[in-house]
Amino acid sequence: xxxxxxxxxxxxxxxxxxxxxxxxxxxxxxxxxxxxxxxxxxxxxxxxxxxxxxxxxxxxxxxxxxxxxxxxxxxxxxxxxxxxxxxxxxxxxxxxxxxxxxxxxxxxxxxxxxxxxxxxxxxxxxxxxxxxxxxxxxxxxxxxxxxxxxxxxxxxxxxxxxxxxxxxxxxxxxxxxxxxxxxxxxxxxxxxxxxxxxxxxxxxxxxxxxxxxxxxxxxxxxxxxxxxxxxxxxxxxxxxxxxxxxxxxxxxxxxxxxxxxxxxxxxxxxxxxxxxxxxxxxxxxxxxxxxxxxxxxxxxxxxxxxxxxxxxxxxxxxxxxxxxxxxxxxxxxxxxxxxxxxxxxxxxxxxxxxxxxxxxxxxxxxxxxxxxxxxxxxxxxxxxxxxxxxxxxxxxxxxxxxxxxxxxxxxxxxxx
Amino acid sequence: xxxxxxxxxxxxxxxxxxxxxxxxxxxxxxxxxxxxxxxxxxxxxxxxxxxxxxxxxxxxxxxxxxxxxxxxxxxxxxxxxxxxxxxxxxxxxxxxxxxxxxxxxxxxxxxxxxxxxxxxxxxxxxxxxxxxxxxxxxxxxxxxxxxxxxxxxxxxxxxxxxxxxxxxxxxxxxxxxxxxxxxxxxxxxxxxxxxxxxxxxxxxxxxxxxxxxxxxxxxxxxxxxxxxxxxxxxxxxxxxxxxxxxxxxxxxxxxxxxxxxxxxxxxxxxxxxx
Numbered sequence: 001x002x003x004x005x006x007x008x009x010x011x012x013x014x015x016x017x018x019x020x021x022x023x024x025x026x027x028x029x030x031x032x033x034x035x036x037x038x039x040x041x042x043x044x045x046x047x048x049x050x051x052x053x054x055x056x057x058x059x060x061x062x063x064x065x066x067x068x069x070x071x072x073x074x075x076x077x078x079x080x081x082x083x084x085x086x087x088x089x090x091x092x093x094x095x096x097x098x099x100x101x102x103x104x105x106x107x108x109x110x111x112x113x114x115x116x117x118x119x120x121x122x123x124x125x126x127x128x129x130x131x132x133x134x135x136x137x138x139x140x141x142x143x144x145x146x147x148x149x150x151x152x153x154x155x156x157x158x159x160x161x162x163x164x165x166x167x168x169x170x171x172x173x174x175x176x177x178x179x180x181x182x183x184x185x186x187x188x189x190x191x192x193x194x195x196x197x198x199x200x201x202x203x204x205x206x207x208x209x210x211x212x213x214x215x216x217x218x219x220x221x222x223x224x225x226x227x228x229x230x231x232x233x234x235x236x237x238x239x240x241x242x243x244x245x246x247x248x249x250x251x252x253x254x255x256x257x258x259x260x261x262x263x264x265x266x267x268x269x270x271x272x273x274x275x276x277x278x279x280x281x282x283x284x285x286x287x288x289x290x291x292x293x294x295x296x297x298x299x300x301x302x303x304x305x306x307x308x309x310x311x312x313x314x315x316x317x318x319x320x321x322x323x324x325x326x327x328x329x330x331x332x333x334x335x336x337x338x339x340x341x342x343x344x345x346x347x348x349x350x351x352x353x354x355x356x357x358x359x360x361x362x363x364x365x366x367x368x369x370x371x372x373x374x375x376x377x378x379x380x381x382x383x384x385x386x387x388x389x390x391x392x393x394x395x396x397x398x399x400x401x402x403x404x405x406x407x408x409x410x411x412x413x414x415x416x
Numbered sequence: 417x418x419x420x421x422x423x424x425x426x427x428x429x430x431x432x433x434x435x436x437x438x439x440x441x442x443x444x445x446x447x448x449x450x451x452x453x454x455x456x457x458x459x460x461x462x463x464x465x466x467x468x469x470x471x472x473x474x475x476x477x478x479x480x481x482x483x484x485x486x487x488x489x490x491x492x493x494x495x496x497x498x499x500x501x502x503x504x505x506x507x508x509x510x511x512x513x514x515x516x517x518x519x520x521x522x523x524x525x526x527x528x529x530x531x532x533x534x535x536x537x538x539x540x541x542x543x544x545x546x547x548x549x550x551x552x553x554x555x556x557x558x559x560x561x562x563x564x565x566x567x568x569x570x571x572x573x574x575x576x577x578x579x580x581x582x583x584x585x586x587x588x589x590x591x592x593x594x595x596x597x598x599x600x601x602x603x604x605x606x607x608x609x610x611x612x613x614x615x616x617x618x619x620x621x622x623x624x625x626x627x628x629x630x631x632x633x634x635x636x637x638x639x640x641x642x643x644x645x646x647x648x649x650x651x652x653x654x655x656x657x658x659x660x661x662x663x664x665x666x667x668x669x670x671x672x673x674x675x676x677x678x679x680x681x682x683x684x685x686x687x688x689x690x
Binding site: 012013014015016017018020021022024161162167171174175178179180181182269283284285286287292294296297298299300 | 464465466467468469470471475479482487488489509510511512514515516543544545546548549566567568569570571572573576591594595596
């Protein structure tokens with residue numbers, strides 16, 4: 001699939017010189033430990049995913065949604081992974097790899113806080129000190145996860161530049177890494193960044209599609225007609241797709257955040273969405289050539305989504321390549337559709353999804369008639385972290401499906 | 417004057433400012449003040465929205481310049497409007513180089529380098545472009561006769577060092593310590609070690625990152641550097657003077673430049689010609 005970290009024209013290694021040796025060291029370690037299982041690395045990784053993480057994760061038939069849409073809807077329940085999101089697969093893999101490499105400290109960045117939480121948990125589990133950079137806007141909207149990271153012993157450092165979201169947190173973490181590169185490993189949270197990160201993170205996440213493919217066979221005797229996953233940076237997307245990529249009869253849908261609109265305000269440098277696969281252009285950002293929301297000069301735009309976890313101006317290079325090749329369909333739904341889907345899944349199935357995940361269900365609601373008889377949706381994470389956001393955003397909107405919000409209006413501005 | 421010629425008469429003083437910080441007009445004055453203060457080459461930053469290799473000082477300068485409307489086209493006009501005789505080096509990030517061009521089909525390093533050459537730029541430092549990915553830009557530089565400067569970090573060793581040696585021209589930028597840009601109070605031990613690794617390279621060696629005073633400049637040149645690169649200590653003066661008159665700030669920049677240049681000359685001890 002990749003050669004020297006390239007996916008077609010995408011990928012590569014575009015980083016300050018000071019980081020190049022660390023990236024080469026990491027590429028070498030990835031090859032030996034992950035691809036060749038040196039010192040039994042992959043055996044230990046899989047054992048820890050089982051005992052600490054709780055894998056394998058079930059594939060559940062969604063009975064109410066199946067009836068509602070008149071087709072077989074299956075849920076890959078990554079929300080049941082330890083920590084409540086798919087993020088632990090990658091965080092555990094990278095922290096363990098850092099340990100095999102003899103590194104002494106972990107840094108990470110986080111948007112919604114789910115990757116930061118998973119990294120803090122993995123670092124505590126493997127006894128490594130950990131510092132997590134997080135934009136101040138995201139800290140404000142993701143307080144439970146900030147507290148979880150602190151509880152697991154991680155330092156959480158606020159990033160105040162720009163709009164204070166994931167893009168700025170990534171830049172800040174790269175700065176830290178450039179200063180501490182000799183003894184520190186940077187756990188990138190998605191299939192983005194310079195080689196080997198996109199391929200390595202995908203390899204750690206591919207356990208999702210490995211299990212889902214086998215489980216669908218067991219349940220239905222065949223493969224699904226479609227797999228849906230939400231796409232921000234693209235780690236749960238690539239994880240959910242990887243083992244289906246060669247199955248050409250399985251349609252793969254990457255559902256992006258359409259935000260409030262797909263248009264952009266070029267003068268202000270703001271895109272009111274995070275749909276970089278659908279509306280972005282090829283660019284070099286954060287170490288890789290990929291699709292990015294940018295203005296005509298090449299300055300990176302501020303993105304937007306109701307979901308902090310999707311709120312990023314770039315996307316993984318392999319996903320950008322698969323979309324160009326026509327293998328993956330890049331689609332999107334807006335903030336309203338995601339919020340409606342959040343409430344629907346909660347009410348119909350008793351599963352409170354992450355707002356990221358809700359985008360995939362928003363797409364299913366709108367276009368279920370066009371996407372085959374058997375559908376697997378990756379439930380990338382659970383929604384506990386998003387409850388404060390959902391309360392505020394639901395009060396601002398007129399959603400038929402939402403519970404009565406009167407009690408929140410009466411008791412002080414919506415904050416629980 | 418070519419970049420290498422700028423090193424001919426003793427140690428070169430190479431200041432950096434972000435073009436357009438805090439405004440187009442003030443920035444023109446500031447860059448010209450650096451030349452009056454003794455600059456031999458000027459590194460002129462073309463601001464990019466995600467400056468991952470910069471510390472907070474230069475990052476904030478970049479934000480000010482972008483907010484004041486700096487764009488690649490404005491940058492080239494800025495270079496044309498500047499009244500300086502020393503060579504100018506464009507310091508930026510690869511996405512701006514890569515996106516430049518009138519149409520999708522023309523985008524890439526070539527139109528960027530062509531426009532830069534027309535405006536009067538002598539060379540480039542592209543912070544996030546390692547030698548491995550620099551082929552297209554190197555070709556365009558060769559076509560238009562411009563230099564491509566690489567940064568050698570304390571961590572750069574072995575084959576990577578050799579690859580850079582093959583592709584570098586003008587001068588080599590020696591990063592004196594790990595991390596991002598930013599003024600420091602101590603001169604790093606890495607400096608001597610880095611310089612000794614490059615001793616037989618046939619381009620001048622200019623040391624940057626963390627140089628703040630004339631004494632720092634003196635020690636770095638005494639350690640064997642052919643030049644010193646100073647950014648954050650000068651950008652700090654611009655930042656502190658955002659609410660002051662342009663003339664006052666320009667005077668302070670000129671004075672600071674003079675201090676740094678004098679330090680560098682002291683470090684050389686006796687004239688290099690000897």
